Amino acid sequence: MKVPVYMTAFVDRGTIREVEIPDIDPGDLHAVMENVFHYGQNDFQPQNKPSVSVGDVAEFQGKLYLCKPVGWQEVTREWFDRYAAKGHGEKPTMVYEQWDAGTRQRETGGTP
Helix, strand or coil, X not given: CEEEEECCCCCCCCCEEEEECCCCCCCCHHHHHHHHHHHCCCCCCCCCCCCCCCCCEXXXXXXXXXXXXXCEEEECHHHXXXXXXXXXXXXXXXXXXXXXXXXXXXXXXCCC
């Protein structure tokens, strides 16, 4: 199965890395995304692109997932469009704001 990853952490928005992952139950989102990160490293699938990194965004089954310092978080298309339009110096702030929002949501059971 191939999963496209928008290489928004370090390169321009239009750069996409196709990550080939083993056949996994597509219903097991955690396993899918962990394999996207693992097989998105140049150590395992060398490409003339950076390895998948914090700040990159994968698209799977029509949804977008931000690679966070720990794990992945679903983001909206609107958030992604704003994020991808930012300069590289502004992106880390958005990643950590999104990470904080997701943490608060899990802790309170509510919305970020």
